[in-house]
Amino acid sequence: MNELAVVPLIVLLLLALLVVVAIFRAVRRVPQSYAIIVERLGKFQAEYGAGLHFLIPFVDSVRNTVDLREQVVSFPPQPVITSDNLVVSIDSVIYYQVTDPKRATYEIASFLQAIEQLTITTLRNVIGAMDLEQTLTSRDQINGQLRGVLDQATGRWGIRVSNVELKSIDPPASIQGAMEQQMRAERDRRAAILTAEGVKQSQILTAEGDKQSAILRAEGQAQSAILRAQGESRAILQVFDAIHRGNADPKLLAYQYLQTLPKIANGSSSKMWIVPTEFTAALDGIAGALGGDRPSGPSPDQPGGQDGDQGAGVDLSDTEVDLGIASDLAATSLPTPEEALAQARGEAQTALQEASEDRVPGAGAPGSSASRAPGAGEG
Template identity: 65%
Template sequence: MTLIGVVVIAVALIAVITLAKAVRIVPQQRQDVVERLGKYKRTLSPGLNLLVPFIDAVRTKVDMREQVVSFPPQPVITSDNLVVSIDTVLYFKVVDSVRATYEISSFLQAIEQLTVTTLRNVIGSLDLERALTSRDEINRHLSGVLDETTGRWGIKVTRVEIKAIEPPASIRDSMEKQMRAERDRRAAILTAEGHKQSVILTAEGDKQSAVLRADGDRQARILQAEGQAKAIRTVFDAIHQANPSQKVLAYQYLQALPQIAQGSANKVWIIPAELTKALEGMGGALGGLSQMVGDLPAPEAADQASQVEREAAEAAQAAADAAQQIHDEVRVAEAQATGSKGPKGLPAPEPVSPTSLVEDPADQRERG
């Protein structure tokens, strides 16, 4: 290779290197700070830019996008002398690449130290309870202080967030116990309110049910009373329209006495004063029946007379037994009331003959 060839190759190589040094392509959202002979010359904007080879040099490449920096947990002492660990996240962006390059040597480190210092000042003026419940206030205060300080460096702090505030282990245990007690209290209150509402609704239901049952019973009793009244009126009207004789009524009275005496709920029997009149009426009724039978033919009259006498004798015997039982119970009651050993208050009643009850009163008067 001749000397001319070597020179040509060297010139071409120098031209390529010079062209590479002269042409600079800057991507979007980035600015390059250019120095000429060690002095700030200009800032390259995104796109194609030309530099003076071997004279201009790029000092820094500044990212103009918003950046996120997460700082490690920092121990901070509150106003009530409790050490808490605080995690913070910082959002910022460079608005002036020249000042960010020449005003501070490392703006990321400076922002971190400034954040820690400001955080300690803010948390140190608060107690633990307020620090835990005032995150928004702390964030606004931190953002304002940092933005004011970093503005001189060409940096804009857009937001500061506290990720976590961790109190000491003993405080966490106490807080957990307090939270559990509060949850238990709220649960007990809700349970009591639910039980109260349930009891109120149950009582309202029972009240309405009782009112409806009482109204139904009242209507049933009214209807039953109306039915009984109507039945009594019907029987009363039928009796008065039929106009029965006293003899028939006396006979039916004697027939009803045994049924009255057999009742298990009848502890006291009241014998009306008209019993003698009823028996006399019975005798008169039997006498009238005898006269009616006498008008019949002999065989039929004999059969009917014997049947009537048997029924009358049975009714009279039942009435006499009932009267004797009543008399005995009265004597026993008097003996118990006076404290005596045996019933001595009343004399023994004279036995009543059933045949005497069925005789005609006129025959009894003639015999007497």
């Protein structure tokens, strides 16, 4: 009895287990961006997208689960020969996406391996028509040709190739060394050219600066000399005009000369004395003022010979000037002060006219002041 009761219990347990397995196989949950290929008794039944789907247990089966997202595959470097018989190593990256899961499952056994082989053969055909220089500088052109060929071939498999990129193009080591030497030589040549241009510009600017500096310096010296000559000429004119208008007494002039002689003698570099031409006549007046010998009669061209100047004189009693030299110089025959003054005024007028003609040819302003000097003397 106990054995007969255990057998039905085991059968019920097996049925319950079978029901659970059937339910598990009948219910399929498909994630987003995925698709499943369902076969019924070995034949294509349906293509199910994302969601919950119910299958017939032990009748329907899932053949393949396809990822519908865009995939990225990097292929290992492949040796490729260029048109100039150089072997370069190129590795590429493919971006593809499955657009038709049914054809990607039934049209080709392994679409990923097919894409890799098709990429290698197409890359060799494209690179074989280019030399090394074109290969290194034509990445965009190579990518476009590869994508066109791959997209056309994989379209019937339900796959779309969106992009093809070449990660690296590695020429042989010897070629890389030669390219580096060429680039280094080119950079050295450019550096030498730039250095020479810089030195040239620097020398040109330096020469122009020296030229401008010399011109400005010469102009400054010329203007300075002109202004200095004008100042000296005007000072001479003003001094002679002032002396003539003041009608200075020869005795006063001689007294000023006597006061200046000790200062000239005290100079460390004084080697000789300069005695004016009218100094002798002035000393005669001083000697007469001090009680010495005077001329017997007044000079017709000296105003001191008039009656109004009989009592005029210069008091030198408080001075320490040695008058011994006055008596020595009194015997010397020299021009009178009026003659020396007229001669100096003429020389100053001539110098002023020459300076004015050198500065502004034809100008008569300084000459007018010089011509006014004789009129003042006549007064």
